[in-house]
Amino acid sequence: MAPAQPGPAPLARRAEIEIEVRDVTIAFERDGGQFVPAVDRVSFDVRRGEFICLLGPSGCGKSTILNSVAGFEHPFAGEVRVAGRDVTGPGPDRGVVFQQPCLFPWKSVRANVAHGPRMAGKSRAEAGAIADTLIEMIGLTRFASALPHTLSGGMQQRVAIARAMANKPNILLMDEPFGALDAQTRSIMQESLLQLWSQVGATILFVTHDIDEAVLLADRVLVMSAGPGRIIRDVTVDLPRPRSLDTTLNARFQELRKECLDLIRQQSIKAFEGTPHV
Ligand SMILES: Nc1ncnc2c1ncn2[C@@H]1O[C@H](COP(=O)(O)OP(=O)(O)OP(=O)(O)O)[C@@H](O)[C@H]1O
Numbered sequence: 001m002a003p004a005q006p007g008p009a010p011l012a013r014r015a016e017i018e019i020e021v022r023d024v025t026i027a028f029e030r031d032g033g034q035f036v037p038a039v040d041r042v043s044f045d046v047r048r049g050e051f052i053c054l055l056g057p058s059g060c061g062k063s064t065i066l067n068s069v070a071g072f073e074h075p076f077a078g079e080v081r082v083a084g085r086d087v088t089g090p091g092p093d094r095g096v097v098f099q100q101p102c103l104f105p106w107k108s109v110r111a112n113v114a115h116g117p118r119m120a121g122k123s124r125a126e127a128g129a130i131a132d133t134l135i136e137m138i139g140l141t142r143f144a145s146a147l148p149h150t151l152s153g154g155m156q157q158r159v160a161i162a163r164a165m166a167n168k169p170n171i172l173l174m175d176e177p178f179g180a181l182d183a184q185t186r187s188i189m190q191e192s193l194l195q196l197w198s199q200v201g202a203t204i205l206f207v208t209h210d211i212d213e214a215v216l217l218a219d220r221v222l223v224m225s226a227g228p229g230r231i232i233r234d235v236t237v238d239l240p241r242p243r244s245l246d247t248t249l250n251a252r253f254q255e256l257r258k259e260c261l262d263l264i265r266q267q268s269i270k271a272f273e274g275t276p277h278v
Helices: 062-070 109-119 124-137 153-165 183-200 211-217 245-249 251-273
Strands: 017-029 035-047 051-055 077-082 094-097 171-175 203-208 220-224 231-236
Touching (some): 017 203, 035 062, 035 077, 051 211, 062 094, 062 171, 094 153, 109 124, 109 153, 124 153, 153 171, 153 183, 183 211, 183 245, 211 245, 231 251, 245 251
Parallel strands (some): 051 203, 051 220
Antiparallel strands (some): 017 035, 220 231
16 A cells, blocks of 8 residues: 555644545445455545545546545545534535436426525525525526426536535535536536636535546646545646636646646556556
8 A cells, every 4th residue: 555645734724624534545345245445545635615626537436535525425444524523424514416417307497496495494485585596696597497307418407506505505515517518518517617616605626537627627636546546646726717718728727737637647547457556
């Protein structure tokens, strides 16, 4: 196994840390009853309001890490903390968006978005007002009464994001949310997510294996090794905001993209050949 990763952040920075993942190992049982690590002693911090992308080859454990922050998976070893507290399960402080929108097919856009606040005890009027604000922010006011199956994939995913935001979570956990969309829709969604994020200011942990997407969106890109996953590079994306598709033409964008690409290419070759990471 590779040596342990850097320890906790200095005290001065800890106050603003929203997510702490410390020496986390998660193992799954394979055929034959043997436990095989999916992620191996992963450590990182996310500061309040940061946009972090987890980038790595297929199967390196990106979703497993995100699920541990969501409270769907529990570490075999190590600790996951949110706002200073151990994560023991899912909670309304963390909204989750998956690759598939997973909307209630029988409910309108408005009712889908209002569902969370209603479950949290808000009145019909209060929940409706929250939904209306979010639906306006995602540009779907005209479709508020529509049923999900009448919307395009991109529109459905915008509703899923609004629904995840409806309980005003401090943290948005996004697992390849644009992975099922075509290239054009995907880039529109990236810009619209950046706009939404600048308005709501949540902390975002975003899983992707798309290098351009990671560099365009993130404040930092955490590049992972092939499985069992570890973080091999913490790339600070020092591109100015607001960002748009034009940012991808920037020379610095291309440098950062190349840095990530070289790392991912090495890891993908290792994953393909089945050699353990160094
Ligand atoms: N519930 C589970 N039971 C058994 N093995 C699992 C489970 N969840 C994940 N794994 C295994 O853990 C490893 C990491 O999976 P994970 O889905 O986290 O990777 P990923 O980087 O998100 O992959 P992708 O980019 O392809 O979605 C894989 O080998 C996967 O088969």
